[in-house]
Amino acid sequence: MKKNVLIILITATCLIEALYIFSSFGNSPAKETAPLVEFTDSLKITVDERSFAAEDPPENKAEEAVFRYWLAKFLMDSQLREDSIAQNGMFEIELENSRKADQAGEHILKILNLHDLETVCEENGQSEAADRLQMEVIEESGLTEYEIVKLQWTEEREDPVNYGNGFHQRYYICGRTKKDPEWRIYGFGFM
DSSP states (O other): OOOOOEEOOOOGGGHHHHHHHHHHTTOSGGGTTSOSSOOSSOEEEEETTEEEEESSOOOSHHHHHHHHHHHHHHHTOHHHHHHHBOOSSTTHHHHHHHHHHHHHTOSOEEEEEEEEEEEOSOTTOOSHHHHHSOHHHHHHHTOSEEEEEEEEEEEEESSOOTTOSEEEEEEEEEEEOSSOOSOEEEEEOOO
């Protein structure tokens, strides 16, 4: 049986429309247990001869926050990137540097392949991965729920960032608070 593959070719004119469609996945309470992005094998986006591919769809709101963050980095969309990260003051420098780099056309992702997007602990956070991350971030942020998400990706940039081109892996602390019920990234683990 042949699997269907959702392929989206995005031009600058329909980019906003595509982001709206992505942001609407999983927003209805009836779809809480359904996958947030409906694709079977991969999602592929091409913008100005640059390519984005996601081989593993987000399966929950925490994974969706990490997915949105990397999609925003690829699209150089500062607002979508900011919406993916907690506005708790911890990321102000990173967000400002990203805005400046986007405006200057620096560190542009030519190829971004998200290979494996995986929640590695239960809601209570009892796992080895959680032990390796900064537990104080979880406590200081007042997270009512959180998940640790692992992402494995390959990237290529004409002007690489400090960790270089190639294969990478990173853990993210994603969660929500009573004040902010939206799932966002609250911490970046080591690579």
